[in-house]
Amino acid sequence: MRLNVNGQTHEVDVQEDMPLLWVLRDELNYTGPKFGCGIAMCGACTVHIDGVATRSCTLQVGDVDGEVTTIEGLGTPDVQHIVQQAWVEHQVAQCGYCQPGQIMQASSLLDANPEPTDDDIDVAMSGNLCRCATYPRIRAAIHTAAAKMKEA
Amino acid sequence: MRRLIFAVLMATVPAVALSAEDIQTNPPASATEAEGLEAWSRIYEVTSHSRCSNCHTGPSDRPMWSGPSYGAEPRRHGMNIRAGESRIGAETLPCSTCHGAQNGEVPHSPPDNASGWMLAPVEAHWFGQSSRTICEQLRDPARNGGRTLNEVAQHLGHDLILRWAWAPGPGREPAPYSLQEHVDDLLIWGVAGAPCPQQ
Incomplete structure (x- = not known):
């Protein structure tokens, strides 16, 4: 399936029920979002979906409907948000x-x-x-x- | 292996229950007041159950955590959650930040449904309310969304967030009876003239 992360389109070969956080960290190497609780109770995994904060640890990647932004896409060390x-x-x-x-x-x-x-x-x-x-x-x-x- | 089968069942059953359930809304030809009150008592078991009442908090914009999986004392939703006037947290923290489209498989993960998470309208105040109070609200078109009781029953059959109460995901007790039985009770109660109990 296709996933737009930080302005780049990625083709990922994963099951649709995989949490978005796993895809980001383990498949695409975006390690900014963190695993804390795994049940949307702590917020360490927060990313944006079309600009809205969303917990990526419980969101199944097949349900992602929009562009994903991680901390890596918000700003860079040189050009900070x-x-x-x-x-x-x-x-x-x-x-x-x-x-x-x-x-x-x-x-x-x-x-x-x-x-x-x-x-x-x-x-x-x-x-x-x-x-x-x-x-x-x-x-x-x-x-x-x-x-x-x-x-x- | 048994754990694997259980996990697969838990992953697939809610989706089947939500998509394939065909709810019939055929009111009976007649029903007595006694039959109506009997049906209402079952309806109250549903409306006062934590799967329903936790999000029917009336003027409070704070969802509740109560029921068998939350301990003896009801308490407000953790994390200082406020649903705001929008009832979806648009002014504060959107429900959709944590509540997605499908129930998670992990106990205590946020409940989800395909139509989005939200608090019920202020006038539909059920949490901690008496049987009579809820009964009078539900039969009053000014406070039930302008619906006839037949339309209330149809609303239950169509609205995915209401269906969730019978497919709440792992670790949560479903609302009593079945959605079809609940719809049938609403229709019996309506045909009986929507009688309300004294208390």
């Missing part, structure tokens, strides 16, 4: 394992709501868990990214 810039500015990451999912969820939030309040952020980001408890820095970075997007 505004959310990634804010993450660096606030030094959000501690161990870093959940951060690709956090950033994908945050960028999806800002697409839908360019000026989120603290409450808006808490509601939208509560499904993305961080065992290092970087939540205050995540919230601050999202506010910074929102302000920069407004200036841009």
Whole structure:
């Protein structure tokens, strides 16, 4: 089957019920999305499907209907997405394992709501868990990214 | 091998149940009030069951977690989930972020259905409500989507998210009876004049 990931079309020979996360990591070597819980409870596997944050660990690849974007396609070390810039500015990451999912969820939030309040952020980001408890820095970075997007 | 067969069955049964089930909506020629109340008591078993009521939370935009697989005390959906005025989380976190098109095979993975996940309309408030309260809501066109009871029965036969209650995936108790029996009870209740219990 064909899968569009980060602007590139891939032909993958997999069963339709394989989770998208497995296809991304094991077949296409996009290792940015992480395996955390495997049941959409932690958010580490978050990618975008047509720009909307989606948990890739429970989504069967045969049900993917749209373009997939992973953290690798959001920005690069040389050309970072505004959310990634804010993450660096606030030094959000501690161990870093959940951060690709956090950033994908945050960028999806800002697409839908360019000026989120603290409450808006808490509601939208509560499904993305961080065992290092970087939540205050995540919230601050999202506010910074929102302000920069407004200036841009 | 037995585990493999079980896994294959769990993977295929829900899809078959959803796609091949042909629901008949043929109301009986007549039904007494007593038969109507008897049918209603079974309908209430369904509407108050956690597979249905967890997402019929009325003015609250928080889905509930309750039932045999969630422990003794009902609690709000984890992760601070809010369905918002849209009832699909459009203003907050879309239900579709986690709830996809097909039930997962892994226990505690999010329940899914092909028509998308959402909370029921505010006026269809069932969670924790009495039999009489739900009965009066369901027979009131102003609060049941402007439907006759025959149309309510047809709605059940057509809407995939409602069919999910009888094919909820591994680890979840299905709603009681079958969808066809539930539709039949709605039709009996309607022909009997939609009687409601005292409490």
